[in-house]
Amino acid sequence: MPFSLTTVQWLLLAVAVQQSIFAAAWLAIERLAGQAGRSARFWALFCGIGAASVTLLALRGVLPDLLGHSIADFLLVLSAAAGRHAAALFFERPTHAVEQTLTLALAAISLLVYGSDAELDHWRVAVVCLFTAWIAARAVWGVHAPMTAEFGAPLTWGLHMPTLLLCAGLIWRGLAVFLGHAAAPEYRSPDPVNESLVLAMLVIMSFLSLVYGGMLMARLVRRLRDLALRDNLTGLLNRRAAQQLLEREWASYRQKDLPFCVLMIDVDHFKRINDEHGHAVGDQVLKALATRLQDGTRPSDHVARMGGEEFLVFLPQTELTSAQAAAERLRQHVATWTLDIEAPSFTVSIGVAQAASADKAFDDLLIRADRALYEAKSAGRNRVHLAISMDLEPPHLATPASAL
Numbered sequence: 001m002p003f004s005l006t007t008v009q010w011l012l013l014a015v016a017v018q019q020s021i022f023a024a025a026w027l028a029i030e031r032l033a034g035q036a037g038r039s040a041r042f043w044a045l046f047c048g049i050g051a052a053s054v055t056l057l058a059l060r061g062v063l064p065d066l067l068g069h070s071i072a073d074f075l076l077v078l079s080a081a082a083g084r085h086a087a088a089l090f091f092e093r094p095t096h097a098v099e100q101t102l103t104l105a106l107a108a109i110s111l112l113v114y115g116s117d118a119e120l121d122h123w124r125v126a127v128v129c130l131f132t133a134w135i136a137a138r139a140v141w142g143v144h145a146p147m148t149a150e151f152g153a154p155l156t157w158g159l160h161m162p163t164l165l166l167c168a169g170l171i172w173r174g175l176a177v178f179l180g181h182a183a184a185p186e187y188r189s190p191d192p193v194n195e196s197l198v199l200a201m202l203v204i205m206s207f208l209s210l211v212y213g214g215m216l217m218a219r220l221v222r223r224l225r226d227l228a229l230r231d232n233l234t235g236l237l238n239r240r241a242a243q244q245l246l247e248r249e250w251a252s253y254r255q256k257d258l259p260f261c262v263l264m265i266d267v268d269h270f271k272r273i274n275d276e277h278g279h280a281v282g283d284q285v286l287k288a289l290a291t292r293l294q295d296g297t298r299p300s301d302h303v304a305r306m307g308g309e310e311f312l313v314f315l316p317q318t319e320l321t322s323a324q325a326a327a328e329r330l331r332q333h334v335a336t337w338t339l340d341i342e343a344p345s346f347t348v349s350i351g352v353a354q355a356a357s358a359d360k361a362f363d364d365l366l367i368r369a370d371r372a373l374y375e376a377k378s379a380g381r382n383r384v385h386l387a388i389s390m391d392l393e394p395p396h397l398a399t400p401a402s403a404l
Contacts, residue, residue: 005058011160012058016051023047029216036216042086047209050079050189068113069121074129074178077107084139091146092370096138107131129174133167140164146396150341151215159211162204169200198226234290242304242312243362249316250362253355260316261323263330264351264369265293267309268381271344287344289334297326300334305341313368320354320386327352328383335382349376353387 005013026044030037056063056072081100088095110127140160148156227351229241238244249260267273267289274282286309293303293311302314313330315323327350337349353371359365368387376385 009058014022015205016055016058019051019054019207023051023208024172024215029213036090036142038218039086039089042082042089043209043212043218046079046086047205049075049082050157050205053079056068069124073111073124074108074397075132076102076128077135080135080139084135084142086140087212089303090142090216092151092305093142093146096142099138100135103131103135114230126174126177129170133174136163136170137167141165151218155211159207159391162200162207166200166204168195170400194212201214207336232303234287236290236294237302237304237306242302242306242314245302245304246362246366247313249314250355250365259319259354260314261318261320261352261354263313263315263327264306264315264322264353264366264373265311265330265368266350266373268347268349268377270309270346284398288337289348292334292337293330296330312366318354320352323352324386331382331384344400346384349373349381349382351376352384353386 019208025043025048026040030040030044046304053072056067058073060068060072062068080102085094085100087210098140107127110131114124114127140163144156144160147159162191172313216402229238231238244264252258253260270282270285273285286305288304289311293313297313298315300316304312304314306312313326315326318326329347331350335345337345351369351374353365353369353372355362355365358369364401372385372387376383379385
């Protein structure tokens with residue numbers, strides 16, 4: 001009599017084809033994923049092992065019992081473990097290697113105990129359901145908080161709720177056997193429960209790969225954007241990001257007349273530090289100053305490196321007197337700090353300017369702050385100078401910086 005496939009078996013083969021495609025895609029992504037490469041590798045294992053498992057399950061009765069029963073069932077549990085490991089790596093969470101190893105060992109022992117006897121199929125099904133549900137639930141528990149923090153609660157619950165519902169179905173199916181209330185039907189039997197679970201598996205496994213792929217792409221795009229807007233040395237906003245920020249604030253200032261100020265900050269005698277101690281120490285000074293500026297500003301303030309040893313602090317909704325006080329605190333904060341490296345303590349000079357009606361664009365504001373900075377340096381350094389509104393500036397403040 002020719003071998004015929006049930007609806008469940010065809011669905012299982014569809015899952016196998018789908019997961020094989022996803023496995024190949026994740027292997028390709030691994031080469032491009034950078035730090036997420038290890039996670040992509042385990043997603044490929046999750047999909048590839050899952051494809052092998054469901055293929056063996058679908059072909060029970062054609063393949064030897066050892067392949068179609070014990071090995072197929074263990075591979076299903078192993079696939080779930082690889083998925084949990086991939087999720088933990090993706091969100092940089094503990095992988096719980098000892099727990100994972102013990103879980104897989106217990107699953108393997110349990111499946112060996114029940115062997116490949118067809119009369120014990122319902123016990124093997126129960127074992128696989130319970131171990132798979134445990135691994136999936138632990139995976140959700142382990143990454144729920146960091147996923148929520150990075151991608152928001154709606155996406156996180158939208159991904160995790162179907163997985164948890166599948167876990168509930170697997171637990172119900174497994175416990176029913178152990179509690180003696182029902183016998184779990186063999187995977188490939190044309191049973192409504194089987195068909196529902198396999199359909200759920202088809203949808204959820206596709207959903208998992210697609211959503212995690214989307215999250216990976218979103219993370220890569222965000223990192224590329226950060227690289228474009230962050231200074232490589234200090235991690236602060238770079239000049240381009242600072243200009244974008246000031247453009248937005250300038251438009252808001254013109255519409256709502258909300259005050260804001262900027263501080264232009266320059267390391268005193270920075271060339272001497274580089275000449276006497278080397279550029280490596282100079283870089284340490286710049287990174288230390290970046291940390292000091294961030295520590296000494298409000299959460300609503302923004303710190304940027306404009307280039308070289310020059311920094312900018314943006315103070316939203318701040319009047320000139322308050323900005324002057326903030327600048328003085330930062331100056332003292334830097335002057336009283338000693339680096340943990342073989343370099344002299346250093347000081348900074350600061351120019352302070354407030355957006356004024358006479359400014360035609362935010363560039364005018366930066367020019368006034370920059371001139372105030374050079375006035376501070378010309379007056380002896382390690383001090384704060386205020387910029388006067390452009391329509392009140394005395395002629396000497398228009399002296400080019402190169403002449404100072």
